[in-house]
Amino acid sequence: MQDQDEFYRILCSSETLRSGKKGFFHDFSGHVMQTAGDTWMSRTFGRIDDNEGRVRAIFTDAKIKNVVTDTLAKVKLLFRNKDAEISKRRRLEGYQLAAVGEHDKALLLFSQAVLRAPQPGHYKCGRNKNVDQGLSLSLALLGRAEIFIALKEYYFALEDLRLAAEHDLPDKLMQELQRKNEQCEHCLKDNENSLVPFDPRINKMAQLISDKEKSNSGGGDGTPLNGAVNSELRWSSGALEIRETTTAGKHAVATAEIHPGDILLVEPPLAGCLLPEFYGTHCQHCYARLRAPVGCPNCSCVAFCGKKCREVAMATYHKYECKVLALLIGSGMSVLSMVALRMVTQEGPRKCLKIYEELKKNDVERVAMLLAISTVTPMATPDTHDMKSPASSKSVKRRIRRRKLKESRREEIKKMMEEKGTKESREGDDESVDVAPYNLVTHADKRTSKDFLERSLMAAFLLKCLQRVGFFANPSPDDEVPGVEEITVAALLLRNLQLLQFNAHEFFETRMSAEHRFHGSRPVYLGVAIYPSVARFNHDCYPAVTRYFIGRHIVIRAIRGLRPGDVIAENYGPIFTKRTLAERQRTLTGRYWFQCMCKACQEDWPCFENLTNDSVKLRCPTVGCGGLHLRSRQGKPIKCPDCQKKICLEDRLACLRECEALYERGLASMENERVDEAIETLCDALKRFHQVACPPHRDTHLAEIALSSCLADYGNTWRPAAL
Structure with missing residues (x-):
């Protein structure tokens, strides 16, 4: 093994x-x-203990230098060049589809024509010199503008017309461009009151990112995250800080009380790349x-x-x-x-x-x-x-x-x-x-x-x-x-x-099904980026936060309550509800080179198929006591072995039952695609639960997963057009 x-x-x-x-x-x-x-x-190579020495050995050590230099000398420039002929062909095919009303398909072809068209004056291949009289790009942009006008997407049409106007055009084309420009502006003016507004939730998050960037560049006061902006971690909330120990390394810790739904961090990548597909x-x-x-x-x-x-x-x-x-x-x-x-x-x-x-x-x-x-x-x-x-x-x-x-x-x-x-x-x-x-x-x-x-x-x-x-x-x-x-x-x-x-983190968009906002939705990973502040968060098989992406920014939000001094951990892949302890440990050891010692691993919490609500533990109601007690159906007082006081758990049990009822209400709102209502209800229930009880508790984990899905709806989403 x-x-x-x-x-x-x-x-x-x-x-x-x-x-x-x-x-x-x-x-x-x-x-x-x-x-x-x-x-x-x-x-020989294994005894070199610095990166400069390792790289230098690649090019200087007699054992390998010849095979390295001979092979690398063959490295040549290789990329897909512009091609006016292909651009013209895609443009003409686009016009054919537009003529029969296939505007969405025509749009794809015109976009291909735009991307393959050489810049005016940059014809490096002899075969491109006489194609479209050097106007391939402008013609492709004008054609795409026509499609956007037909689709009533006038902002995109105006942008294509502006791009086309940056190049020298014959009088006839310039007149056509001006006519289309006037048409777009007229339509926008007539329809400005009937345009569908953007989702206010997305606008709010976009504004948060914009204000945060201004704050970090000295251009404004910024929007506070969960109360205050962290002076050391410039993209994060003042409710957390990074600490360092010999056992846990660098990790995020709560410095104030954190509630479900709180925004803890909004950060752009240091660098990132899309997957080629x-x-x-x-x-x-x-x-x-x-x-x-x-x-x-x-x-x-x-x-x-x-x-x-x-x-x-x-x-x-x-x-x-x-x-x-x-x-x-x-x-x-x-x-x-x-x-x-x-x-x-x-x-x-x-x-x-x-x-x-x-x-x-x-x-x-x-x-x-x-x-x-x-x-x-x-x-x-x-x-x-x-x-x-x-x-x-x-x-x-x-x-x-x-x-x-x-x-x-x-x-x-x-x-x-x-x-x-x-x-x-x-x-x-x-x-x-x-x-x-x-x-x-x-x-x-x-x-x-x-x-x-x-x-x-x-x-x-x-x-x-x-x-x-x-x-x-x-x-x-x-x-x-x-x-x-x-x-x-x-x-x-x-x-x-x-x-x-x-x-590094994989960034994603949520791809929704045509039938329902959440049924069948799934994250589609688009690429990989490095977010330096988030990279300092440690792993937990029962994470305290969820993440999603708005544009290129990562957003970290709490999905359960935390107290000052609690570790704020995210999840590196395996979560206890879906993977067994052995599976999680093997994955984490193999991919990240550490053995997880989170509470879910130490106590070997069961996966969903074996998880019930009966394993929940109720917190001792005595102030300052950390005692935990198994769920009891009897309302008789018991003696807490930690504080040695007689306590009654009836109020705790009543609150727990209220949480379970709120979970059902939140899931019903989610089923009806009332996202904001679902978030508010689930956050309220989860806040109450963690004040009176400790997991594992099946309904709570279902609610946390549901809350993560609802919060991700604020981020990058895409619903394919129905066929």
């Missing part, structure tokens, strides 16, 4: 780096490992479902919901990823590896160097602290999750020697940055960086040499891609060892590949 669990752990770790499908990277890493052999991996249906930047997509000016691989998202992407990450996106997807790398790359491309080389320098300074200070502790109090253990006591005095001395060698490299990087005399570089020297997200747990001390080698090879591959797309001002030739700046960026990539394994 132990061998099976170890195999499962290795499999889980590998799949966070590359997908199950074979591709270039699968063959590449397998060939390198076969060349290296187990002895070299354990005795959603590139054509969702915005590459904000993850919103597309209705009137616009494309990248250079490639046909991705789509954006509008100009704003496109401009942000083109100014940061997509200008680098654009020309190798098809290569990255075809390599077989995982979406987590894509996020690791995005964490670098969105920052640019200058900021990446600064981030890594700050991280190295922190590492030096940490080693110095450990040395001081071991010298003054050899038996002391620092109260921190990430710092490890030195295994021996030899290991500390070895670290100090290596630190001195690395200091010279850091000085070289610093000198290189100082010599960059451009205005951009000078401004960057004053730019502060937040390295807290990069200090999330990586479990580097638990990784095998084979795991490190495979991740180092992925970092080397991503580095080669960055060299090809102009990320570095002067990239090293293929036959030379990468320079200091390139090794540093690759080391940061390697760090990202480690921390993402345990700290």
